[in-house]
Amino acid sequence: MARLNMSQIDELKDLMEEAFADLVETYISDCEEKITRLRAAIEASDAPLSAEISHSLKGSSANICAEDLSDLFKAIEDQARLDNLSQMPQPFSDVQDEYQRVKGALQNLL
Template sequence: MNNMPNSNTTVQTDEEIINHEQFEDMRDLLEEDFADLIQVYLADSRQRISTLRVAQQEQDNTNGFEIAHALKGASANLGATQVMTLSSQLQERCREQLISEQADLIENIAVALQRAEQEINQRLGQ
């Protein structure tokens, strides 16, 4: 069993998936355009994760850093906390020239995005 306190390869389940206050602030700000923003965020994020997988396979730390940075920022705007945190971790690994070892972290970002999408859909369905 791995008891390392700062494991970079596991999704932190104690961290909220969506920050309620940030999410609601953005919804209030954008009003009727909010649903469109969500769809663009999800589509762009899925594409960025695909591009991150390619960057990881090609050991392209520069592109990986830029994509992780963009994903982190977009996620922060919506309050997608887990995606933001994991993207920040990937950004740091790319800065350290370690993208080639980050396949698990990229998959954890993909899982966190799926969780965020599920929670967003629940919130929008209310």
């Protein structure tokens, strides 16, 4: 699976021009805050809140061309919507690990 869709990210860089760095930083700080909240929501078994946060992360990750990460958030969202937070296909640490790799890849582009 591709960490970052490289042809798409080139287009994104062209589009954003000098604001690309700002976009990356905005995405990273947004993700870190939301991932912390998502983890807390899952631990508290708050399915609606978990669905809302993972939905938002799924969208923004897709927009930043992080397709694998987006899919991971989609899996969490799907489980949350089914109110089935205890039956996660993957441990939450997988999500955190993938996020760290995406973050590293994005920062490399700057």
